[in-house]
Amino acid sequence: MSEMTHDVIVVGARCAGAATARLLARKGYRTVMVDRASFPSDMPMSSHLLWQSGAAHLKRWGLLERLQASGCPPMFEGSLNLGAFTLVGCAPSPDRVAAYAPRRLVLDSILREAALEAGAELRQHFLMDDVVWENGRVVGLRGGPHGGAQETLRAPLVIGADGRTSKVAKAVGAKAYNEIPAATGIRFSYFSGVPAQMEFIPGLRRMLLAVPTNDALTLVGVTMPVEDFLAGRDNVEQHFFSELEQWAPSLAARVRAGKREDAWLGGAVESFFRTAAGPGWALVGDAGLTVDPISAAGMTNAFRDAELLANAVDDGLSGRRPLDEALRDYGVQRDAGTMPIYQFTAEMAQLLPPTPEIGQFFGGLKNNQADVDKYFGVFAQTVPVAEFFSPDNMARIMAAA
Ligand SMILES: Cc1cc2nc3c(=O)[nH]c(=O)nc-3n(C[C@H](O)[C@H](O)[C@H](O)COP(=O)(O)OP(=O)(O)OC[C@H]3O[C@@H](n4cnc5c(N)ncnc54)[C@H](O)[C@@H]3O)c2cc1C
Structure with missing residues (x-):
């Protein structure tokens, strides 16, 4: 068996990949990010509302100040203009952070530079072509500049953070589930x-x-x-x-x-989960979980999963637990953590015309600022979907209409 060149190879160096690489590099793992893009570059298809729980990750990672220094304005309040009246709410945020809408050029660069500072390497213009298998496990990948000389990088773990059309997911045969066509x-x-x-x-x-x-x-x-x-x-x-x-x-x-x-x-994009991990590989960000953009949950989910995955990888590579077992748990946690907002988003994405019940719901909200704030908190992922939309809570809100 050839020698491992790295501990972890991360394919994709934007919000999921750079965040994961930074966390792993800070834990001391020899981490390399490869990306076919050259940086700095934008991510033009995607709008970029980052809710409070996403911004809270940046704060915890010591990167929120860099975002603020970029001149991106904080959004403490949001408004929902319903014609007859406007609800203005401030999502509860235990971390006391606002929402932001940073250009991806700015946000991805902050994350990538932080990963480099933590000791991760970056190979730009590196198109990952295929993974390398040995004895039923992924042990590296092959790739290089488009049309140029190919090289092999070897590591006990390859992480696909290469977006929703993930080549890593294809190469390892990750199965899609809970698929929903673009709505x-x-x-x-x-x-x-x-x-x-x-x-x-x-x-x-x-x-x-x-x-x-x-x-x-x-x-x-x-x-x-x-x-x-x-x-x-x-x-x-x-x-x-x-x-x-x-x-x-x-x-x-x-x-x-x-x-x-x-x-x-x-x-417009389809929604899906893909199997989060297998022998020698894992997926993070859109590669493993793509949500309809209407709830603007993608980057927030990517940050949460970067942290879950980095902890699982650390458990596995440090020998505290078998790596495959730790990665399996990462998948279970990712799915459990995402399913409520995934289902809520799928309902929103139908963009159904308003019903009398919805009118009554907003009428009830109008009379209670704390409920308006919590409603915004559902989108910000600081208030659990199941808690807010529980039958008792709905009945209470609607009774106030
Ligand atoms: C229309 C639209 C609007 C959206 N609006 C929002 C929003 O408001 N808020 C929000 O939170 N989310 C939003 N999202 C979702 C958000 O864009 C994604 O969740 C986020 O970009 C996922 O980040 P990622 O790092 O997983 O993947 P990406 O940002 O897609 O990055 C993948 C990286 O992998 C690289 N790569 C791909 N293939 C290879 C390869 N073979 N070899 C090497 N490198 C490779 C790419 O060059 C790229 O740099 C929106 C999405 C869409 C489509």
Whole structure:
């Protein structure tokens, strides 16, 4: 058997991969990140609302100050404009953090630089081509620059943090489950001269969004059923503004008074879990778990799972527990931790027209600020879905309408 070049190889160096690599490097493991991209570079398809529980990870990792120093404004409150009235809420946050919407160029760079500072290596322009098997275990990977010389890196663990089309997942045969076809699409761009707090404005089978981000820009987006998203592809600008004017005329006027500073961006993706780990491999981030973007849970989930996975890997590689057993537990914890927000997101993603019960629910919320805050906390993943939507809690809220 050839010698191991590293303890862990992480494929993908963005929010899941760089976070995991940093945690492992800090624990003393020889960690290398490989990515086919060159950095710094953006992640243009994805909007980037990072809820309080995601920001709490950054705080715990000592990286929140770097995000704040980037000029990305904190969002302590969010508003949900229901036409007849607006709910303004502040998600409970035990860690006393706000939500943020950092450009991925900024956030991913902070995480990657922190991983490098912790001692991880980075190979850019490195396209992972296949994993290397030995005696039924993954023991490394092959890859290199696109069309260039291939090399083999060897390690007892290869982590796929290579996004939802993960080549690592394909190479190891990770099985998909709880699959849901793409239900929503979001179209967005960045505008100057459009001051905004975190604003949500529902339309009929729509959710419009404005959040401040880096460089004094505001991300303004429209989430809609995937068929409408695809129908608007041929005339994106006109489609975007007709949606905005129909459902959020006052936001439309603000956006018209500002200036678009970037391309039209966005996308629609299917939702799924994939088996989290197997002999010599594990998946983290979208590679193992992709959630419809409507609840903006992806990066928050990635941070939580980076921590779970790094702890499991440490248990295994330090010899405290068999590695395969620790990785199996990582998968169980990931699935249990995600399922409530996954199911809640799947319901939201249907973008069903409002019912009288929903009207009564919001009417009840209006009269109780603590409940409004907790409702925002469900999205921020600081209030458990099951607790907030328990029959008793729902009955209490609706009785107040
Ligand atoms: C339209 C849309 C909107 C979204 N909005 C939000 C939001 O508001 N908030 C939120 O939290 N989440 C959002 N998400 C989800 C979020 O983008 C993902 O959860 C997040 O990007 C996952 O990060 P990751 O590190 O797992 O993967 P990625 O960010 O996809 O990074 C994967 C990396 O792997 C590299 N890679 C891939 N294949 C290879 C290979 N073979 N060899 C080497 N490198 C490779 C890529 O170059 C890339 O750098 C949205 C997603 C979409 C599609």
